[in-house]
Amino acid sequence: MVSANREMAVYCFDTLVAHYNNKEAPPPAFDEGQHPLFVTWKKVVSGGEPRLRGCIGTLEARGLINGFKDYALTSALRDRRFPPIQAKELPSLECTVSILTNYETANNYLDWEVGVHGMIIEFTDPNNHTRRSATYLPEVAAHEGWTKLEAIESLMRKAGYNGVITESLRKSIKLTRYQSTLFTMTYSDYVSYVKETRGVTAPVMNGATPKLAMY
Numbered sequence: 001m002v003s004a005n006r007e008m009a010v011y012c013f014d015t016l017v018a019h020y021n022n023k024e025a026p027p028p029a030f031d032e033g034q035h036p037l038f039v040t041w042k043k044v045v046s047g048g049e050p051r052l053r054g055c056i057g058t059l060e061a062r063g064l065i066n067g068f069k070d071y072a073l074t075s076a077l078r079d080r081r082f083p084p085i086q087a088k089e090l091p092s093l094e095c096t097v098s099i100l101t102n103y104e105t106a107n108n109y110l111d112w113e114v115g116v117h118g119m120i121i122e123f124t125d126p127n128n129h130t131r132r133s134a135t136y137l138p139e140v141a142a143h144e145g146w147t148k149l150e151a152i153e154s155l156m157r158k159a160g161y162n163g164v165i166t167e168s169l170r171k172s173i174k175l176t177r178y179q180s181t182l183f184t185m186t187y188s189d190y191v192s193y194v195k196e197t198r199g200v201t202a203p204v205m206n207g208a209t210p211k212l213a214m215y
Helices: 006-021 064-077 087-092 138-144 148-158 167-171 187-198
Strands: 034-043 051-063 093-105 118-124 131-136 174-186 200-206 209-214
Touching (some): 006 087, 006 093, 006 187, 051 064, 051 093, 064 093, 087 187, 093 187, 118 148, 131 148, 187 200
Antiparallel strands (some): 093 174, 200 209
16 A cells, blocks of 8 residues: 655655746656545744645545646645645745545445544535535544534535534535555755755745745
């Protein structure tokens, strides 16, 4: 089984830096494969808890190389919940790459474990008969300190449902649970990796645009 690793996170940073420099990213140092994946960017402000700046991925199997390339940029620049990440934010960023595995159909909306499973919910909005769906990665509920019920109700809101949440509606949910492997890399870890493996300091900030400089 392929696990999320350092080289995947490096490639996401490489891709974002290359975007700001209007260049191509260096080739990745991991093998191709087909897996569902997510890229999450967080920002550390004044030494506090990292704050989400973007998180987008795919629940369907995708080529890892193009998948991480695409979602590194999509999550950084086109997550509608946040303004696009700017080059000047790079030094405060951390990147988490996730590979999703072990998809299982749950018996009911509580048939999953906090801190172990991510979940995909699907249900029909009783107000307009719209089919709604949303997902949380395995680490979300544990990080937020939610119970299973709180996580499910939050996920229903994420899916766009604004009505009253009843037990009968919760029981109508089709829930798919899954697990993931993940790897988190800070910007400083990325800079150290590039220095050690490429003999390059990266990226040096010059105004709002990062540059790659030899040393």
